[in-house]
Amino acid sequence: MKSKNESLISKHAKSFSWAGFFLPKKIFIKCSHLYDFCRTLDDIADGIEDLEIKRKKFLSFKKDFSNKNYSNEIIKNIHVLIDDNNISDKIIYDLFDGVETDLKDEVKINSKKELIIYSYRVAGTVGLMMAKILNVKDYNSLISAADLGIAMQLTNISRDVIEDKGNGRFYIDHDFETIKATIKLADKFYNDSFIAIKSIPLHSRLSILVARRVYKKIGTNILKQSNLENYNKAGKIYVNNYNKILETFFSFFDLFKLMFTNNENHKLNIDKEINLNERI
Numbered sequence: 001m002k003s004k005n006e007s008l009i010s011k012h013a014k015s016f017s018w019a020g021f022f023l024p025k026k027i028f029i030k031c032s033h034l035y036d037f038c039r040t041l042d043d044i045a046d047g048i049e050d051l052e053i054k055r056k057k058f059l060s061f062k063k064d065f066s067n068k069n070y071s072n073e074i075i076k077n078i079h080v081l082i083d084d085n086n087i088s089d090k091i092i093y094d095l096f097d098g099v100e101t102d103l104k105d106e107v108k109i110n111s112k113k114e115l116i117i118y119s120y121r122v123a124g125t126v127g128l129m130m131a132k133i134l135n136v137k138d139y140n141s142l143i144s145a146a147d148l149g150i151a152m153q154l155t156n157i158s159r160d161v162i163e164d165k166g167n168g169r170f171y172i173d174h175d176f177e178t179i180k181a182t183i184k185l186a187d188k189f190y191n192d193s194f195i196a197i198k199s200i201p202l203h204s205r206l207s208i209l210v211a212r213r214v215y216k217k218i219g220t221n222i223l224k225q226s227n228l229e230n231y232n233k234a235g236k237i238y239v240n241n242y243n244k245i246l247e248t249f250f251s252f253f254d255l256f257k258l259m260f261t262n263n264e265n266h267k268l269n270i271d272k273e274i275n276l277n278e279r280i
Contacts (some may be wrong), residue, residue, distance in 0.1 A: 015107075016194055023204055023220075024203055024206045026206065027133065027134065027204055029204075029229045030081060030085075031130065031133060033077035033078065033080075033081055034078070034081060034133065035124070036074050036077065036130055037074055037078040038076070038095070038126055039073055039252045040061065041058075041061065041096075041099045042099070042100065043096065043137070044057045044058050044061065045058070045098070045099050045102045045103060046102075046167075049217070051084050051103065051104075051105060052114045053102055053260055055103050056098065058099065058103060061075075061198060062080075062096050063182075064102065064259055065078070065079075078092070079127070081133065082259075085129075085132040085133050085135075087128075087130065087132050087202075088127055088130060088278065088279050090159050090166060090278055090279050091125045091128055091129060091279050092125070094120070094121045094125045094274065094279070095121060095122065095125040095126070097121050098118060098121025098125070099121075099122060099123035099125075099248070100122075101121070101122075102120060104168075105168060105170040106168040106170070107168065107170065107171070108143055108167055108170045111169065111170070112185070113270075115154070115157075115171060115172070115185075116150060116181075116269075116270060117270050117273055117274070118153075118171070118196075119149075119150040119153035119154055119157070119280060120146060120149070120150055120268070120270060120274065123149035123150060123152055123153035123156075124147070124149040124268075125146070125149065125156035126149050126152070127143060127145040127146045127147070127148045127149025127152075128145055128146050128149070128280070130145065130208075131145035131196065132197075132198070134200045134201065134204050134208070135200075136196065136199045136200055137199070138199045138263065140195070140196075140263055140264065140265060140266040141195065141196040141198070141200075141278060142192070142196070142280045143196075143198035143265065143266045143268050143276065143280070144192055144195055144196030145193065145196045145265055146268055146276070147189045147190075147192040147268065148189070148190070148193035148196065148208075148212060148267075149195040149218070150186075150189045151186045151187075151188075151190040151212075151215075152184035152186075152191035152215050154182055154185055154189065155183070155185070155215055155216070155218050155219050157171045157172060157182060158172070158179050158182045158183050158186065158219060158222055159222060159236070160219055161174050161179060161231075162174070162232065174228075176225075176227055176228040176231060177227060179222065179228075179231065180223060183219040183222060183223060183234050186216075186219055186259075187216070187219065189215050190212060192266065193212065194212075194230055194254075194258075194261070195261055195262075195264065195266070196264050197212070198258045198261060198263065199263070204256055205255060206251060206252070209251040209254045209255060210247065210248050211253045212251075212254075213247040213248075213250060213251050213254070214239050214243075214247050214248075215248075217239045217247055218237060218238065221237050221238075221239065222237050225237075255276065
């Protein structure tokens with residue numbers, strides 16, 4: 001029987017659900033608890049209620065986290081993850097800060113640096129926490145795990161320009177050159193993230209390689225639209241099952257390639273705004 005969290009992933013996160021198939025069951029349950037926490041925050045920010053109602057819900061949920069309100073199972077599960085996996089509270093509060101950014105009548109990001117910081121807060125944090133759950137300890141690999149989260153968020157932003165614009169969120173401009181540039185930036189972070197996967201225990205490594213490839217494929221499918229008119233008509237761009245199988249097959253080659261890839265010193269250039277040493 002599936003848990004509530006597994007059902008949420010299956011319903012809302014098709015790419016992650018596919019990749020999760022390759023995780024050991026105990027690890028998948030932990031990842032499900034993390035997903036449930038993040039999904040709850042997303043649902044608050046993206047809900048149809050008035051802004052003030054969403055703000056109240058957000059502050060109430062944040063207060064429950066800070067006060068360790070274990071009557072809320074989602075809060076209880078995230079604190080168990082924090083305690084069991086040596087996750088800094090600062091990472092969680094970075095995530096809260098990122099979600100709170102969206103709780104405005106209009107959100108406008110004005111520079112690439114702001115875009116990267118926002119993407120770290122709402123998704124790089126999740127990459128860091130996932131790496132901790134997967135027992136990654138190497139410093140450079142943890143930074144690269146944040147890179148993967150940022151890359152995935154940049155992919156989301158590239159895909160959802162029209163939807164975000166309708167919600168008063170202008171992360172990037174609504175033109176195809178900007179969308180292409182954002183996908184190119186995402187690709188840089190996907191490339192930087194690759195080495196992190198070498199530090200993940202072998203039994204979980206393939207799952208992350210699959211998630212990385214499948215999500216990166218979304219960006220490829222966006223670029224196939226060629227121009228803004230086609231992009232506007234395309235609707236929600238996703239990866240079909242055939243291509244998921246294909247990217248899964250290529251992930252086995254990535255697994256082999258990792259054997260011959262050396263870790264290198266790596267730095268995420270947002271240290272002036274966010275002290276990653278305190279998070280890791």
